[in-house]
Amino acid sequence: MIQRILTLFCLGGLLSLSPLSAEANVLEENNCGSCHRLSSEDTDKTFSGPDLYYAGNKFQPEWLREFLKEPTVVRPAGFITDPGFLQGASENLDPHPSFPDEKANVLTKSLLGLKISEQTPVVRNALSKGQRAKIKYQFERTFGCISCHQSLNLAGKVRGGISGPSLVNAGNRLQADWIASWLQKPETYMSKSRMPLYKMESDTQNLFVQFLMTLKKENIK
């Protein structure tokens, strides 16, 4: 009898808790944590995918949802922790799992809840044609970004290196404030990246972020 009451009690407890914990643990349930760092405190392990504990700062919701449904390649050479990264052996990498619509929505919601307080607000002004040309020149020549990052040239063709994440769709993928914050203090997001540190004037940085936000896959010709 007592056992039965206890069992009922436990079941009741599980039932009342499960909807809540399912929401909170949806990322763990789907094994996101086996490849991605989901908490900034989880510092001792090396993960095979990019950190997601600041996913809510970094990604645009619509991109995240689409990515989870139909993953696209962001890092053509793999992530920097892949043993084959410098060998260019990315074809051996497992593709990112894809999720049905409803699951993708739930995961997106959970991911957007992962935030840190760091932010660098960007002044949003549309770039003039001249500014765009100037920043594009800086992207390719002054700062050499194109050596490691793919972007779009004037003819709308994909150009650039592959050791860094592709920026061809940066304008749909990333939040402007996050790009500014990354340029200013990358160590907030990655203890040691392979990208050089830049000390840009804040005006230049602002224009730079605006430029990156114009890079969208729709513009590929």
Next chain:
Amino acid sequence: MIRNSKIILAGIAAVWVGLGGCGQNPEKQSAVQLKPPIQQEVEETRPQFSQPVLATVTEKTRKNYQWYCAQCHGIEGKGDGINAKLLTVPPRNHTKASYLETRTNEQLFEAIKFGGLSVGRAPCMPAWGHTLDEESIHSLVQYIRELCQCEAL
């Protein structure tokens, strides 16, 4: 008796497998073997330099090279990193003495610190001056000298 010989065979097989495992990456191994004599060479020629900073190649130098430079210049410095084929100007092959002996250590230092454009070379090479301190850059210059097995003429 048969059992004993089986154990011995198994032992031999284990050793053989172990050796095979080490030999899987012959390039890496030869690179390790090459290090000591070249490093000695750097030590010996150092007094003839006019370079103000006495930089040595350390484990940290090699790690920096692999972490940052190898993306374009390749794991062995042959100019064949994963970005190499996608750049408009191919990254320098650091094992090519015929070119590197025409560059002074100061020019190499400036190219790393301020980027390719600063020394009249390709803009593809970004400036690393905010990422690496001067000592690290001086030691990378020495590492390039080790890779090309050459000095400035």
